[in-house]
Amino acid sequence: MKFLLVSVELTFVIIICALRKFDVTAQTYVTKYGRSDSPPYQEIGTFYEGYPDYTYEERIYDSAYWITTQSASGFNILFQYISGRNVKQKKIPMTSPVLTTVSSFTYYNAPEMAFYLPPNHQNNPPSPTDWRAKLKKFPSMTVYVRRRYDGWGRYASVQSELSKLKRSVTFDKKKFVSSMYATAGYDGPRHSGPRRYEVWLFAEEK
Structure with a gap:
């Protein structure tokens, strides 16, 4: 052996x-x-x-804004955000990829799901109205x-x-x-x- x-x-x-x-x-x-x-x-x-x-x-x-959530209803929450459930009631085009990050702490929290925000929303992205959604500026990263x-x-x-x-x-x-x-x-x-x-x-x- x-x-x-x-x-x-x-x-x-x-x-x-x-x-x-x-x-x-x-x-x-x-x-x-x-x-x-x-x-x-x-x-x-x-x-x-x-x-x-x-x-x-x-x-x-590159460093960029993404809308994220760690809810079990992740996709629906993010889709509602780009459909207008944000402070500006702004509809935002769907982008790709849908990024799902899994960590060793996922047992305690759902994986983090994220949508990239298109370039015309990077400078001043609208805040979400659903507390389960979070705007995050991801740093530059090598993958x-x-x-x-x-x-x-x-x-x-x-x-x-x-x-x-x-x-x-x-x-x-x-x-x-x-x-x-x-x-x-x-x-x-x-x-x-x-x-x-x-x-x-x-x-x-x-």
Whole structure:
């Protein structure tokens, strides 16, 4: 058994070392592949591209306002906010992704769900009238991301992708916040075909 475990670990190391030469680095600003309804980010690189069990992206997101909630009725609360349940009674376009952050304290609190506020609402976002919704200005952040096109991002799939992401990032000796992760959903319930979701790890601040 010990020999088998060593062999598996050695095989993984050999594969990862072989894949390093396929790393791609880019320094361009992008918004959801040509769409303007997502927060802008700087793509640092796509690593192990072409090898789906190891591929991940590294991104830097700008500081921005998001509307958030930790209520069990999270989506409805946020949707009501952008539908006009705010102090300005302003309707705000729906954006993507719907970001859900899970931490080691989720047992005591529901995961935090968040909608990004579009650029024309970033300077003076309207305050929510529902106490369960909170405006937050997320700081600039570096995230490690795995993308999938697979149904609704069910728990088993998310955990599988999260495990793969942690494995690759750890092998690259990049530090991340081990007590939390996030899922990002891009497609609404009426979308036909495979739905895109992502799994995020947050880089530790240097």
